[in-house]
Structures are given as structure tokens and as C-alpha cells.
Amino acid sequence: MTHSGSSLPDLPNSTSTSGPMSEIRSPPPDRVLEIVLENVLHFLTCRRDRNAASLVCRSWYRAEALTRSDLFIGNCYAVSPHRATSRFRRVKSLTVKGKPRFADFDLLPLNWGANFSPWGSALADSYPWLEKLHLKRMSLTDDDLDLIARSFPSFKELVLVCCEGFGIAGIASIAANCRLLRVLDLVESVVEVADEDEEVMDWISCFPEGETHLESLMFECVDCPVNFEALEGLVARSPFLKKLRLNRFVSIPQLYRLMHRAPQLTHIGTGSFCASDDVAVGDQEPDYASAFAACKSLVCLSGFRDILPDYLPAIYPACANLTSLNLSYADVNADQLKPVILQCHKLQTLWVLDSICDEGLQAVAATCKDLRELRVFPVNTREEVEGPVSEVGLEVISQGCRKLQSILFFCQRMTNAAVIAMSKNCPDLVVFRLCIIGRYRPDPETQEPMDDGFGAIVMNCKKLTRLAVSGLLTDQAFRYIGMYGKLVRTLSVAFAGDSDQGLKYVLEGCPNLQKLEIRDSPFGDAALRSGLHHFYNMRFLWMSSCKLTRQACQEIARTLPHLALEVIDSQEDKADDHIEILYMYRSLDRPRNDAPKCVTILQ
Amino acid sequence: MMDESRRRMGGRRRSHHKFSEERELELRLGPPGEEQEQQEEQEEDCWSHQHNENKGERNSDDSDQSPLSLGYFSAQRIYNFQPKASSFLQNMSMVGKESKDATSSQPCRSEVMEFHNGAVCAEKKPLSSPSSANTAAPNNSSQKRSAAGPVVGWPPIRSFRKNNASGSTSKPPLGSHHHNQQQHHHHHLNLNNVEDKVANTTNKELVNNISGTPNKGMFIKINMDGIPIGRKVDINAYDSYDKLSSVVDHLFRDLLSAQRRNSCGAGTVQKQKQEEEEKTMILDGSGEYTLIYEDNEGDKMLVGDVPWHMFVSTVKRLRVLKKSDLAALSLGGKQGHINH
Numbered sequence: 001m002t003h004s005g006s007s008l009p010d011l012p013n014s015t016s017t018s019g020p021m022s023e024i025r026s027p028p029p030d031r032v033l034e035i036v037l038e039n040v041l042h043f044l045t046c047r048r049d050r051n052a053a054s055l056v057c058r059s060w061y062r063a064e065a066l067t068r069s070d071l072f073i074g075n076c077y078a079v080s081p082h083r084a085t086s087r088f089r090r091v092k093s094l095t096v097k098g099k100p101r102f103a104d105f106d107l108l109p110l111n112w113g114a115n116f117s118p119w120g121s122a123l124a125d126s127y128p129w130l131e132k133l134h135l136k137r138m139s140l141t142d143d144d145l146d147l148i149a150r151s152f153p154s155f156k157e158l159v160l161v162c163c164e165g166f167g168i169a170g171i172a173s174i175a176a177n178c179r180l181l182r183v184l185d186l187v188e189s190v191v192e193v194a195d196e197d198e199e200v201m202d203w204i205s206c207f208p209e210g211e212t213h214l215e216s217l218m219f220e221c222v223d224c225p226v227n228f229e230a231l232e233g234l235v236a237r238s239p240f241l242k243k244l245r246l247n248r249f250v251s252i253p254q255l256y257r258l259m260h261r262a263p264q265l266t267h268i269g270t271g272s273f274c275a276s277d278d279v280a281v282g283d284q285e286p287d288y289a290s291a292f293a294a295c296k297s298l299v300c301l302s303g304f305r306d307i308l309p310d311y312l313p314a315i316y317p318a319c320a321n322l323t324s325l326n327l328s329y330a331d332v333n334a335d336q337l338k339p340v341i342l343q344c345h346k347l348q349t350l351w352v353l354d355s356i357c358d359e360g361l362q363a364v365a366a367t368c369k370d371l372r373e374l375r376v377f378p379v380n381t382r383e384e385v386e387g388p389v390s391e392v393g394l395e396v397i398s399q400g401c402r403k404l405q406s407i408l409f410f411c412q413r414m415t416n417a418a419v420i421a422m423s424k425n426c427p428d429l430v431v432f433r434l435c436i437i438g439r440y441r442p443d444p445e446t447q448e449p450m451d452d453g454f455g456a457i458v459m460n461c462k463k464l465t466r467l468a469v470s471g472l473l474t475d476q477a478f479r480y481i482g483m484y485g486k487l488v489r490t491l492s493v494a495f496a497g498d499s500d501q502g503l504k505y506v507l508e509g510c511p512n513l514q515k516l517e518i519r520d521s522p523f524g525d526a527a528l529r530s531g532l533h534h535f536y537n538m539r540f541l542w543m544s545s546c547k548l549t550r551q552a553c554q555e556i557a558r559t560l561p562h563l564a565l566e567v568i569d570s571q572e573d574k575a576d577d578h579i580e581i582l583y584m585y586r587s588l589d590r591p592r593n594d595a596p597k598c599v600t601i602l603q
Numbered sequence: 604m605m606d607e608s609r610r611r612m613g614g615r616r617r618s619h620h621k622f623s624e625e626r627e628l629e630l631r632l633g634p635p636g637e638e639q640e641q642q643e644e645q646e647e648d649c650w651s652h653q654h655n656e657n658k659g660e661r662n663s664d665d666s667d668q669s670p671l672s673l674g675y676f677s678a679q680r681i682y683n684f685q686p687k688a689s690s691f692l693q694n695m696s697m698v699g700k701e702s703k704d705a706t707s708s709q710p711c712r713s714e715v716m717e718f719h720n721g722a723v724c725a726e727k728k729p730l731s732s733p734s735s736a737n738t739a740a741p742n743n744s745s746q747k748r749s750a751a752g753p754v755v756g757w758p759p760i761r762s763f764r765k766n767n768a769s770g771s772t773s774k775p776p777l778g779s780h781h782h783n784q785q786q787h788h789h790h791h792l793n794l795n796n797v798e799d800k801v802a803n804t805t806n807k808e809l810v811n812n813i814s815g816t817p818n819k820g821m822f823i824k825i826n827m828d829g830i831p832i833g834r835k836v837d838i839n840a841y842d843s844y845d846k847l848s849s850v851v852d853h854l855f856r857d858l859l860s861a862q863r864r865n866s867c868g869a870g871t872v873q874k875q876k877q878e879e880e881e882k883t884m885i886l887d888g889s890g891e892y893t894l895i896y897e898d899n900e901g902d903k904m905l906v907g908d909v910p911w912h913m914f915v916s917t918v919k920r921l922r923v924l925k926k927s928d929l930a931a932l933s934l935g936g937k938q939g940h941i942n943h
Binding site: 439 | 754755756757758759760761762763764765834835840850852853854855
């Protein structure tokens with residue numbers, strides 16, 4: 001069915017394909033167009049463009065399938081590994097995403113699925129030339145990592161985001177066996193580490209001797225001590241290393257040494273950013289600022305996991321060039337932040353804790369005129385009446401940072417006025433995620449629901465593709481979203497809405513909706529049915545603690561055969577038919593067979 | 604795996620009511636909780652279907668009502684409890700604007716308390732929401748909502764982030780801080796008898812606790828027989844065994860659900876009771892599984908033996924076990940623990 005991928009394929013009825021001389025003869029006329037097409041398609045990198053090209057006709061479909069080298073699987077259960085590897089024969093780089101996002105917040109049972117193993121074996125069989133693997137929210141074991149390490153001699157990049165199930169042994173195998181490794185990024189993953197009293201495997205020492213190809217090494221989430229001597233040696237023999245993100249077991253004096261070893265670093269995760277335990281009182285400490293001055297290409301700083309704010313001034317030399325600063329683990333107040341932030345004129349990305357208060361946000365707004373992304377995380381996650389950041393901070397940010405594109409803001413109180421102001425001041429907003437921690441909170445000034453604020457966002461921010469809502473919201477908010485949120489692709493809803501009508505507005509009004517996650521909202525069967533026309537266009541729908549019944553889900557499963565409806569419930573034989581969690585996604589293949597007992601897949 | 608070398612007598616388990624008594628006797632700055640309970644009974648506009656259900660479970664949350672535990676407040680803002688008899692919506696507007704005597708008795712603090720620390724009502728499982736939403740009048744939005752206590756997965760913040768936020772502005776002034784910190788490190792290194800290999804979690808936790816961080820997350824591992832992937836739970840996020848039990852239930856619901864099906868009553872059992880049973884299944888001994896923990900001295904103990912705050916300060920890891928396995932393993936009780 002498919003060609004081998006070379007420019008001159010073997011035709012079944014060809015008479016002149018023996019020996020090297022046949023390569024020189026021009027191809028048959030009906031193949032010319034395909035060859036041209038394949039060569040042209042090589043330049044097509046965007047997967048949406050490729051998807052479109054593949055729909056033109058069969059030969060374009062084939063050509064596109066042969067030339068796609070970057071494969072993106074948005075939902076690991078949407079297609080089987082076999083289907084993917086059968087269609088795309090020359091994949092060098094693969095991205096697979098597994099669990100839905102609400103798994104991050106413990107809403108999904110631990111052993112729900114998203115196991116990498118079936119993909120691993122399929123890849124090992126079909127793509128021995130594989131170079132890059134990027135996994136998000138997948139469950140993979142040490143054996144899986146070992147398989148990756150041993151199956152792909154050209155392997156260059158491993159990026160694991162929000163993954164789990166593996167431990168140090170797996171990482172060590174990657175380090176030891178992937179000789180051409182350039183990127184090893186372990187981000188926000190849960191890594192099984194030894195207990196405090198057990199021996200910790202020294203994975204850093206598993207990297208081979210001699211110069212490495214390492215360009216990026218991120219192990220912030222590997223929560224166990226590392227052999228610093230080995231790490232220093234590794235950094236010293238990695239001349240291409242640009243990105244280094246350390247875990248909290250690396251102290252600031254150790255960071256100092258590493259930075260002097262690798263002044264070419266552009267991205268640094270600073271580790272603990274405090275002194276190690278065995279520094280005695282009165283010890284002479286090195287001039288940490290000199291390290292930051294030495295790294296003249298530094299543009300991105302993160303880490304600060306156990307920061308001693310006294311040390312923060314050490315980063316001053318780097319501030320003027322910083323485009324990205326992540327202080328979201330650093331409990332610093334406004335006074336500690338200001339001297340730093342007032343120097344960060346080029347900052348585009350800032351992640352902070354709300355410990356900086358509205359006052360700190362004021363300083364950000366005053367200086368960071370180029371800010372594109374802001375995330376403000378809460379120190380205290382309990383529902384309070386007041387908090388350190390509020391509508392005041394949001395409003396000053398909107399006034400100072402007009403180029404803002406993405407915001408994630410946790411707070412205890414927010415007004416419609418501030419949100420409306422942001423919608424007008426920041427027309428470039430693509431991502432607006434506001435989390436008022438207290439559920440069902442109205443506008444504290446007017447006692448109104450937060451409908452108008454979010455309505456203004458969808459109305460005025462014409463580029464908006466991602467929205468997360470909170471606070472007291474009626475169906476009206478969803479009416480606005482349905483009316484104006486025409487580009488919205490991802491919508492997160494929690495504790496909001498009055499009736500089925502709310503969800504209906506969204507499902508009927510948002511043609512680009514792909515990811516919808518809803519929890520604890522009064523949307524029921526009628527609302528779900530209103531999306532039948534659209535569900536095949538979506539990557540997934542998540543509804544937990546809503547008003548759905550199993551019967552309605554069953555009907556939908558029968559109506560739309562390529563839809564997998566996973567009902568996750570901990571009870572059977574209940575008095576009513578209501579279900580706890582519905583996770584629904586389109587799928588070309590048979591329902592998965594690796595689901596735990598609490599998951600029922602309706603078909 | 605379990606350390607079989609430590610064998611202790613099983614401990615007697617206290618009832619949950621004892622916890623609430625102890626809580627109420629603790630020194631608090633806020634008004635006592637009992638008045639509030641009575642007030643809530645009288646509240647009409649409470650979306651009180653869930654409210655009334657929660658009443659009975661309110662036990663160990665009262666101490667959280669003191670202003671000290673509320674986290675961040677700038678000097679100008681003084682937390683107050685607003686004595687308004689009107690609807691909660693009005694209450695919300697008043698709170699934070701006036702400063703009043705926090706200890707004056709309040710006729711109608713109930714709604715305020717709902718949002719206060721989020722810890723007033725015992726945690727409601729998401730399972731209960733569909734039923735409450737069903738019974739509510741669809742047109743009146745405020746009635747069917749209950750801002751109950753801490754809810755699983757809310758706010759939507761990943762657990763490692765909660766773990767690492769160190770959570771307090773109560774650090775000493777800049778000049779003296781560095782040396783004091785060093786001294787603390789040394790001091791507690793010796794006390795703890797921790798081997799000097801590497802900086803480890805226990806050390807850091809201890810140091811961080813010294814600097815007075817009431818809201819710092821403290822993560823401990825929890826494993827269950829039969830499930831290879833463990834989890835970490837933030838012990839500081841809960842303030843009662845009920846809530847811990849509920850979270851454990853969520854995490855391991857697949858295996859726990861099987862035994863829940865067996866031990867739950869027939870359809871005549873009311874929803875509330877059912878939920879209570881589910882929640883406390885793992886702790887009250889009626890199910891097939893039970894929860895044990897390992898404390899800071901390596902002893903295995905039955906969860907629920909000691910007061911919550913003592914449990915929090917000594918727990919090092921948790922394990923969900925089949926009760927049949929438990930019989931073979933004698934655990935430390937209060938008696939045994941003191942005697943070493």
C-alpha cells in the first residue's frame with residue numbers, strides 16, 4: 001500500500017529497476033508529481049497544514065504520510081500505536097499526550113491508564129531512527145525508559161512533562177545508553193526516588209565519559225540528592241550545554257561552581273538557592289553575583305526552591321537581560337521583589353507567588369512593559385475572604401502590561417470591573433485563566449455574579465483561545481462565551497452555572513472548542529446532547545460531579561460510534577443513575593483494554 | 604516494604620467525637636464554633652441541604668477559625684466576623700472593610716465561616732453534588748450551592764507546587780537572618796541524629812517548620828498494596844482524619860470501591876449516611892482495608908490513634924493495607940509509643 005519513501009520506489013510492474021543504473025533514469029510520468037509533492041511537503045512543518053494536505057486526495061495522503069517526520073498524538077487513546085505507525089512510516093519525532101489535565105488535581109484514579117508501554121514497543125519496531133520523544137501526562141516505567149534507551153541509536157531528545165511511574169533507574173539507563181543525547185528534560189514529573197534511608201542511585205555518574213552532546217538537562221523534579229562532583233564533571237565536559245535546571249538538593253555555593261564552569265548557559269534553574277547544611281556560621285561565602293555576571297547569555301531564571309531572600313540580590317547582574325523569571329517557589333514579599341523586578345525591563349514571562357502582594361504586582365506593571373505571560377500562584381490555597389493579591393493587582397497589571405498574552409491568576413477576591421479593565425487594556429490576550437479560590441464568590445463590591453467580567457473578556461479579547469472561569473457564575477456567563485468565544489479551544493469550568501442551558505450555550509456557540517473540562521456544575525443530560533454535532537471535533541470532554549446519567553451516556557455512545565465514553569465511578573447499584581465522572585474522547589480504534597475496574601467504557 | 608522487626612501491641616482507636624472535644628478546648632481567637640452551628644440551623648437562605656448534612660460532621664475545624672491561621676493579611680486589614688443577620692452575599696461585602704472585635708459573639712457568622720479557611724464543613728465528596736443539585740430549585744442559583752470545606756482537587760494547583768511554597772512572611776529581618784538560619788541548621792542536625800550524608804527532607808522540613816510556616820505543605824508518601832504507583836499527600840492541607848480518609852479514598856478508589864460495594868447498605872440507606880460510611884470506611888474498621896502510618900521513629904501505627912495534630916507532626920509515610928495483613932503485623936499504640 002505505501003511506498004518505501006525513497007524518490008524512486010519499486011513499482012510492481014516495472015521492468016527497469018535492477019541495478020544502480022536504474023536510479024539514473026527519469027521516473028515514470030505518473031510518479032513525477034508525487035515526487036515533486038513529497039519534496040515540497042518536506043517543507044510543510046505545521047501539523048494542521050499537513051492534515052489539510054492529506055485530505056486533498058489519495059496520493060497527497062500517501063505523500064504526506066511518508067514525509068511527516070514530526071508526529072503529534074494529542075490523546076494516546078485516540079489512535080492505537082499500530083494505526084499510527086502504519087500510516088506514518090518515517091517519524092523521527094513523536095509527541096504523545098495521555099491523561100486529561102484534571103488528573104493533575106487527583107480527580108482521576110491513580111491507575112487509570114495512559115501507559116506508555118504499548119507505544120514503546122510499537123516505536124521500537126517501526127521507528128528505529130527515532131530521535132525525539134515528548135510525553136505529557138503519560139505513565140511510564142523504568143522498563144519503558146530502558147527500552148527507549150536501547151532501541152534508538154540516534155536518540156537525541158527526551159522530554160517528560162507531568163509523567164509518572166518511573167524512577168531513578170530509568171533515568172540512569174537513558175543517561176548511560178543514549179550516546180547522542182542532547183536533551184533530557186524531566187519537568188513536573190513524579191519520579192519514584194528511594195526513601196531517605198535507602199541508597200540513592202547515582203544517575204549522573206551514568207553519563208559516559210568524554211565530551212557530551214548535552215544541550216539541555218532539566219531534573220528539577222527528581223527529588224533526591226545528586227552526586228555533585230559527578231554533576232560538576234558532567235557540566236565541565238558538556239560544551240554545548242545551554243539549559244540546566246537543578247533540583248533543590250543543589251545549594252547555592254554548588255550553583256556558583258556550576259555557573260563558572262558553564263558561563264554559556266542561557267537557562268538556569270537555580271536549585272535551592274540557599275546555603276547547604278554544612279556551611280558553618282561565619283564561613284566566607286563566594287561572591288555569587290559574579291557567577292551571574294559571568295553568564296552573559298542568561299535569559300531565563302527559575303528554581304529558587306528553598307530561597308533565602310538574602311541571596312536574591314546575587315541575580316542583579318542578570319536582570320537586565322532576563323526574558324523569563326520563575327519565582328513561583330520563592331516566598332518573597334514586595335520589598336524583596338522590587339529591587340529585582342525594577343531591573344527586568346526585558347521580561348516577557350513572569351511566574352510568582354502571591355506573597356509579592358498587589359504592591360509587588362504594581363512594581364511589575366511599572367517596569368515590565370514587554371510582559372507577555374504572567375502567572376500568580378497562591379501560597380495559601382484555602383478559601384479565605386481576603387488574600388494578598390486582588391482586583392487591585394490585576395488592574396495595575398492590565399494598565400502597565402499592555403502586551404499581555406497569557407495570564408493565570410489565583411486570588412481570593414476579584415471584581416468585574418478589574419476583569420473588564422483587563423479585557424480592554426490587554427486586547428492581545430490569548431489565555432485568560434482566573435481562579436478565585438473561594439467557590440461561588442460574587443463580585444465583593446457589587447454582589448453581582450462574575451458574568452460580566454468574563455463576558456467582557458470573550459467580547460474584547462478577539463484572539464482568546466483558552467479560558468478558565470471561576471467565582472459566582474450564572475448561565476449568562478456561558479451565554480457570553482457561546483456568543484463571543486468563537487476562537488476558544490480550551491475551556492475550564494468549575495462550580496459554575498445554573499442549568500443545562502449554560503452548557504448548551506457553549507456547545508452550540510463555540511465552533512473551535514476542542515477541550516472542555518467541567519467539574520461540580522449543574523449540567524445534565526440535555527446539555528450533553530446538545531453537543532452531539534460537535535463531539536467528533538473535540539479532543540476530549542471531561543465532566544465530573546455534574547448531573548449526567550449513565551443512560552444518557554449510553555445513548556450518546558450508541559449514536560456516535562467513534563466516541564469513547566469512559567464512566568469513572570466508584571459505586572455500582574446506586575439509587576439513581578447519576579455518574580461521577582465522564583471522560584469522553586474521539587477514538588478511531590476499539591476501546592482500550594487497560595482500564596481499571598472503576599472505569600466503564602460505554603459503546 | 605513493611606519493617607517486620609518492629610512489633611507492637613495494637614492501640615485502641617478513639618472515636619471522632621473525642622477529636623472535636625479536644626479541638627474545642629484548644630485556645631482560639633475566634634468565637635467558639637457551637638454558636639455558629641446553632642445559627643446555621645436557623646438560616647433559611649442557606650443552600651442548606653448540604654449545610655445540614657455537614658453539621659454533624661463539623662468537629663475538628665474550629666481551631667482554624669482564628670485569624671492567625673488565615674495566612675496573609677497586611678497590617679491594615681484586620682479580619683473581622685460580621686454580625687449581620689442578612690444573606691451571605693451581604694456578609695461578603697462587609698467582611699474586610701470594618702474592624703470589629705473578633706471575639707464578640709456573632710449571630711450570623713455562618714456564611715462568613717463558610718468561606719473562612721474553607722475548613723468549616725467536613726469535606727464533601729464530589730459524589731454528593733449531583734444529588735444536591737438535583738433537589739435544588741434551578742432558578743434560584745444561591746440556594747443549591749454549598750461552599751463546603753476543602754474539596755479534592757480545588758483549587759486547581761498541582762501538589763508539588765503546594766509542597767514547595769514555603770508559606771510565610773514571618774522570617775526574621777534581613778541582617779540577622781543568615782546566621783540564625785545557619786545556627787538552626789546545625790542545631791537541629793545534631794538533635795535529629797540524621798546522618799550527615801546529604802541534605803534530606805526531614806532536615807529541611809524541620810528547619811522550615813521552625814521559621815513558623817503554618818501553611819507549608821508537608822508531603823508524605825502513601826502506598827497501597829497492589830498498586831505500584833504511590834502518591835504523596837499534603838498532610839498540612841487537612842485538619843481531620845475524615846478529610847485524609849476522603850482523599851485516600853479518591854486516590855485509591857479503584858481497589859477501595861470493591862469493598863465499598865460489599866459493605867454499603869441497600870438502597871434504603873440515606874445518601875448522607877452512605878457518604879459518611881464511605882468516608883470513614885477506611886478508618887472505622889468496617890471495610891476490608893485500613894490505614895496505617897509510619898512515624899518519625901519508624902514505628903508502624905494505626906491511623907486514628909492519636910490526636911490529629913500529633914499525627915501530623917509525627918507521620919512520615921502512609922500505607923493502605925488489607926486488614927488481613929494487619930493481623931500479622933502488630934502495631935505501636937499510644938502506650939507502646941511512649942515506652943519505645
